[in-house]
Amino acid sequence: xxxxxxxxxxxxxxxxxxxxxxxxxxxxxxxxxxxxxxxxxxxxxxxxxxxxxxxxxxxxxxxxxxxxxxxxxxxxxxxxxxxxxxxxxxxxxxxxxxxxxxxxxxxxxxxxxxxxxxxxxxxxxxxxxxxxxxxxxxxxxxxxxxxxxxxxxxxxxxxxxxxxxxxxxxxxxxxxxxxxxxxxxxxxxxxxxxxxxxxxxxxxxxxxxxxxxxxxxxxxxxxxxxxxxxxxxxxxxxxxxxxxxxxxxxxxxxxxxxxxxxxxxxxxxxxxxxxxxxxxxxxxxxxxxxxxxxxxxxxxxxxxxxxxxxxxxxxxxxxxxxxxxxxxxxxxxxxxxxxxxxxxxxxxxxxxxxxxxxxxxxxxxxxxxxxxxxxxxxxxxxxxxxxxxxxxxxxxxxxxxxxxxxxxxxxxxxxxxxxxxxxxxxxxxxxxxxxxxxxxxxxxxxxxxxxxxxxxxxxxxxxxxxxxxxxxxxxxxxxxxxxxxxxxxxxxxxxxxxxxxxxxxxxxxxxxxxxxxxxxxxxxxxxxxxxxxxxxxxxxxxxxxxxxxxxxxxxxxxxxxxxxxxxxxxxxxxxxxxxxxxxxxxxxxxxxxxxxxxxxxxxxxxxxxxxxxxxxxxxxxxxxxxxxxxxxxxxxxxxxxxxxxxxxxxxxxxxxxxxxxxxxxxxxxxxxxxxxxxxxxxxxxxxxxxxx
Numbered sequence: 001x002x003x004x005x006x007x008x009x010x011x012x013x014x015x016x017x018x019x020x021x022x023x024x025x026x027x028x029x030x031x032x033x034x035x036x037x038x039x040x041x042x043x044x045x046x047x048x049x050x051x052x053x054x055x056x057x058x059x060x061x062x063x064x065x066x067x068x069x070x071x072x073x074x075x076x077x078x079x080x081x082x083x084x085x086x087x088x089x090x091x092x093x094x095x096x097x098x099x100x101x102x103x104x105x106x107x108x109x110x111x112x113x114x115x116x117x118x119x120x121x122x123x124x125x126x127x128x129x130x131x132x133x134x135x136x137x138x139x140x141x142x143x144x145x146x147x148x149x150x151x152x153x154x155x156x157x158x159x160x161x162x163x164x165x166x167x168x169x170x171x172x173x174x175x176x177x178x179x180x181x182x183x184x185x186x187x188x189x190x191x192x193x194x195x196x197x198x199x200x201x202x203x204x205x206x207x208x209x210x211x212x213x214x215x216x217x218x219x220x221x222x223x224x225x226x227x228x229x230x231x232x233x234x235x236x237x238x239x240x241x242x243x244x245x246x247x248x249x250x251x252x253x254x255x256x257x258x259x260x261x262x263x264x265x266x267x268x269x270x271x272x273x274x275x276x277x278x279x280x281x282x283x284x285x286x287x288x289x290x291x292x293x294x295x296x297x298x299x300x301x302x303x304x305x306x307x308x309x310x311x312x313x314x315x316x317x318x319x320x321x322x323x324x325x326x327x328x329x330x331x332x333x334x335x336x337x338x339x340x341x342x343x344x345x346x347x348x349x350x351x352x353x354x355x356x357x358x359x360x361x362x363x364x365x366x367x368x369x370x371x372x373x374x375x376x377x378x379x380x381x382x383x384x385x386x387x388x389x390x391x392x393x394x395x396x397x398x399x400x401x402x403x404x405x406x407x408x409x410x411x412x413x414x415x416x417x418x419x420x421x422x423x424x425x426x427x428x429x430x431x432x433x434x435x436x437x438x439x440x441x442x443x444x445x446x447x448x449x450x451x452x453x454x455x456x457x458x459x460x461x462x463x464x465x466x467x468x469x470x471x472x473x474x475x476x477x478x479x480x481x482x483x484x485x486x487x488x489x490x491x492x493x494x495x496x497x498x499x500x501x502x503x504x505x506x507x508x509x510x511x512x513x514x515x516x517x518x519x520x521x522x523x524x525x526x527x528x529x530x531x532x533x534x535x536x537x538x539x540x541x542x543x544x545x546x547x548x549x550x551x552x553x554x555x556x557x558x559x560x561x562x563x564x565x566x567x568x569x570x571x572x573x574x575x576x577x578x579x580x581x582x583x584x585x586x587x588x589x590x591x592x593x594x595x596x597x598x599x600x601x602x603x604x605x606x607x608x609x610x611x612x613x614x615x616x617x618x619x620x621x622x623x624x625x626x627x628x629x630x631x632x633x634x635x636x637x638x639x640x641x642x643x644x645x646x647x648x649x650x651x652x653x654x655x656x657x658x659x660x661x662x663x664x665x666x667x668x669x670x671x672x673x674x675x676x677x678x679x680x681x682x683x684x685x686x687x688x689x690x691x692x
Contacts, residue, residue: 041056103204147169171208241266253533257502264299368403426455444471501536507542576590577630
């Protein structure tokens with residue numbers, strides 16, 4: 001008998017108190033071992049139209065809802081007695097007659113009436129929205145996974161009622177309707193439906209049902225915090241995870257669409273498929289690398305055939321280890337302050353006063369050091385991509401001694417800039433036949449710089465399926481744009497866009513998306529079309545509050561936090577973010593005034609454990625909270641006036657505004673259910689962009 005778990009069960013389990021969750025898990029284990037064991041108390045749910053629904057007693061008031069047939073045993077839901085029974089009475093499980101996928105379908109007549117299109121004669125008629133899908137035939141709607149008894153409701157749905165309707169439909173049907181509503185042709189996977197075909201094996205069914213092959217797999221699923229992505233994959237994700245590309249490939253998508261999910265699953269898939277694979281999983285920071293390691297362990301467990309063959313490090317950690325391996329000693333890297341000091345000292349010693357120090361630092365960081373330019377001839381020829389200030393040959397000759405002198409000073413101190421460390425590693429392994437890795441998977445790839453990408457290109461054999469990138473151009477906050485193709489990484493034709501948002505409610509995603517253009521294009525012409533993205537759940541509209549002063553804002557945020565916790569959100573599920581460390585005091589005061597303890601995020605991430613997380617927007621990257629406050633967004637704080645005042649190149653002004661928007665977008669999209677953005681008068685100009 002096939003033993004399965006539904007995503008509806010995992011979502012319900014998370015809502016129970018910890019002690020009840022523990023008891024539920026024990027019962028699920030017992031059911032997998034022997035569903036017919038005499039100690040298990042089954043009761044048929046008589047009021048359900050699906051006579052295969054049964055309840056199983058977990059404790060005095062907690063009940064599991066299971067669906068059992070001769071061929072399958074499915075764990076569907078868990079809740080307290082009355083609510084568990086209500087859930088089952090309103091649903092049935094069936095194989096869709098057209099797609100062949102197993103579905104959990106809400107029984108139409110047991111659902112409270114939803115708004116429909118009903119023209120009403122009034123004295124001054126208001127414009128009536130036309131039905132969105134009235135011109136589609138039943139057969140076509142069935143192909144998209146719409147259950148038969150919901151066809152009539154679909155055909156009268158309008159723009160205003162669509163969201164209410166889709167909450168009652170299977171996910172593939174909801175996604176198809178969203179596509180149709182914006183004029184797109186939905187992607188569907190129709191499989192034959194004879195009795196010999198397992199409806200649980202359909203790609204759409206696999207996004208909501210998971211067959212548990214053995215007790216170890218079930219134990220991992222129940223022991224760890226239940227991240228649904230580790231169990232249920234969307235078909236569009238699964239296609240990218242399993243595909244063999246004929247060159248470097250990239251998956252993109254807006255925040256919350258599961259790019260990291262795909263990266264993690266692809267790692268596991270490669271390591272299982274290629275027994276001799278040595279894989280590097282990398283990202284831009286240590287906290288995110290640690291997070292990736294934890295997620296991979298949830299997915300694979302302590303599989304001795306996988307764990308020893310994967311290395312998980314941030315970009316700099318990879319370069320540090322490979323440099324040490326290649327040259328027999330650790331590299332010494334300077335701080336940004338040391339680099340600036342060396343440049344200023346070179347200017348003073350050489351007496352070259354034709355350029356501002358801001359321009360010199362920018363030119364060093366974004367051109368000379370990034371591209372590891374070693375002589376004047378190379379500097380004359382380098383394309384200054386994206387930088388509008390033209391540099392004549394004579395000006396390049398004039399400024400070059402500053403960079404040459406700075407490099408000499410750093411060498412005398414026995415230190416190498418990080419781009420120089422990456423450069424030495426790149427040169428070393430470019431000429432080696434034996435590479436340290438067979439595959440590289442990169443998360444948050446939009447924050448790769450020139451030196452990092454050059455290194456990643458030479459540490460695998462190349463020529464095939466070895467390089468895979470996951471990222472979102474709309475979340476680029478660290479690097480200036482540059483051409484990947486010019487560095488030998490051509491992803492054209494091998495870029496895939498994810499469109500289903502699992503993390504952020506429809507309302508928050510829609511507001512945050514207004515901060516960015518609908519079409520984002522990289523330097524090589526690869527486009528990311530952000531339209532057509534859909535969220536799988538609804539929530540309250542995000543709030544924007546502008547206060548008369550920082551002090552009044554602090555009290556307002558404290559009251560919002562109190563109200564949010566009163567509504568059932570745990571303190572550890574709340575994050576408060578500000579633009580820079582200068583505003584952290586305001587976040588700290590707001591949390592304290594709410595009666596709770598703040599936990600300041602840092603490179604060494606701790607578990608919140610009952611505390612409310614606070615940090616800068618940069619540290620928000622990769623995190624997720626049920627409720628988020630993005631506060632202290634005052635004028636001259638967002639966008640940051642300090643950055644604007646140091647502009648040394650016309651193009652940098654556009655770049656500053658673009659990355660400030662990206663940063664604000666990143667912070668807002670950490671919120672799952674609730675979002676508040678606030679500032680003191682005059683507030684950030686970006687607030688207007690979030691409004692409809």
